[in-house]
Structures are given as C-alpha cells and as structure tokens.
Amino acid sequence: MLAHQVQVLNDGFARTGFSFTSAGVDRTVNPDWHRPTTVGSPQERAMKRALRRGGASDLNIYILDTSAAGTTGWATFPWDYAANPGNDGIVVSYKVVPGGQAPHDLGREATREVGHWLGLYDVFQGGCTGPGDYVDDTPATAFAALGCPLGRDTCAAPGVDPIHNFMNHTDDACRNNFTRGQADRMMEVSAHYRGM
Structure with missing residues (x-):
C-alpha cells in the first residue's frame, strides 16, 4: 500500500517536474498519536517531534485516523517551514490511501495534500x-x-x-x-x- 501511494503521487505529479521516492518507513503504535483531535493538536506535535526526518525538501507523510479532526488530511505550507520545521509534512487518514474507503480510495487525497505542501491552495x-x-x-x-x-x-x-x-x-x-x-x-x- 505504501509503495502504491508513492506511485499514485508520481503519477499525479508526472507533468509538474516533481517526483518522489521512499527513503524509509517508520511504523509506530501509539494510540494517543493515532487520533489527533484537531489540526496542530498536542498529539500531532508530539508525533512529529519524535518521527520527522530530513530537512525542508523532505516530505514526511503521517498516516493515521483523522476522523476526530473532521477531515481526511492536512498539510503544512512551504512558507511555514522556517518558523516551525518540526511541524512540516502532511497527515492523511488511513481511510484515503490506495485501497481505503470510497470515494477516496485511490490515494489522490495525499496528492492534494502534497500540492499544499508544495505551495498550492x-x-x-x-x-x-x-x-x-x-x-x-x-x-x-x-x-x-x-x-x-x-x-x-x-x-x-x-x-x-x-x-x-x-x-x-x-x-x-x-x-x-x-x-x-x-x-x-x-x-x-x-x-x-x-x-x-
């Protein structure tokens, strides 16, 4: 599923000049982090502090249960990086990765969030x-x-x-x-x- 998600990103961004490769996967079991209640919650901040890797050009994707926040995902914008590099990345629901729940079961919700991460509204x-x-x-x-x-x-x-x-x-x-x-x-x- 993770390899398929990277392929979906590469398919979506094929004509934009961007491409993605996986630098690794961390699997962490933490019920507190798995279901943040709001965007920017203490749970999200703690999770990213512990798990985030790389610098400004390294996309970190966090897959968890976003239903308590009432959304399928969110992203940080590029202009926010300098002020808060530890918060950088995208969060998507496990329900919207390839093979997830229709109508967002093809992994394209992550494509939208990466669009935000690269500067699109x-x-x-x-x-x-x-x-x-x-x-x-x-x-x-x-x-x-x-x-x-x-x-x-x-x-x-x-x-x-x-x-x-x-x-x-x-x-x-x-x-x-x-x-x-x-x-x-x-x-x-x-x-x-x-x-x-």
Whole structure:
C-alpha cells in the first residue's frame, strides 16, 4: 500500500517536474498519536517531534485516523517551514490511501495534500472574488465540489469549475490533473521556501 501511494503521487505529479521516492518507513503504535483531535493538536506535535526526518525538501507523510479532526488530511505550507520545521509534512487518514474507503480510495487525497505542501491552495480558495488560489489558469470556484459534478459552474467568471483538479474535494476517480499554472507555482514556491 505504501509503495502504491508513492506511485499514485508520481503519477499525479508526472507533468509538474516533481517526483518522489521512499527513503524509509517508520511504523509506530501509539494510540494517543493515532487520533489527533484537531489540526496542530498536542498529539500531532508530539508525533512529529519524535518521527520527522530530513530537512525542508523532505516530505514526511503521517498516516493515521483523522476522523476526530473532521477531515481526511492536512498539510503544512512551504512558507511555514522556517518558523516551525518540526511541524512540516502532511497527515492523511488511513481511510484515503490506495485501497481505503470510497470515494477516496485511490490515494489522490495525499496528492492534494502534497500540492499544499508544495505551495498550492485549494481551487476554491477565496470563492468567486479576489486572487483565489493565485493561479491564473484555474477558473474561479465558489466552494468545494463533492462527487464528480460535470459542468458545474459556480462563478460568473469564465470557465467551469475545475472538478478534475487534484486541488478540489471531488471523488478520487474524478481528480486527475494539475494545471500548468499550478505546476509553475509549485516550482517557484518550493524553490524559494524549500530549496528544491
């Protein structure tokens, strides 16, 4: 399953200039760490202090039960690294890795979280107004999409909602791309903050 998750990441990021290899796996049994109640909880901080490896360009993925936090995962942004390097990485639910629970059973939720780790916002960031996700080629989107609502168009700006984009909340089977602008932003942001 872990090797499959790395392959899913490499498939998703294939056209962005990023690739991933596993540097190792730690398996830790700690019921307190396994189910943090909130993002940034004392449990999460203790877990990352004990387990995090590498520097700014090393992606640490923590797989645990995120249901108490009410989400399938979360990530730190590149610009947060300097102030708190020990917190860096992504957290995903064991339910959303390859072979997990539908509709997020293909491992693409980790792809979305790694997108955050490399500097992307969700495509619905800011709704229909303002700079949104700071990427010009992702159409404005009022709010997250669920399922795979073909033709969905929630903003008056040109373009239908990017429901196939990894940075949306659609089902894994629906998400399959990053835009060129997103790839450029990840390259620029990660070079600046992660030295990649």
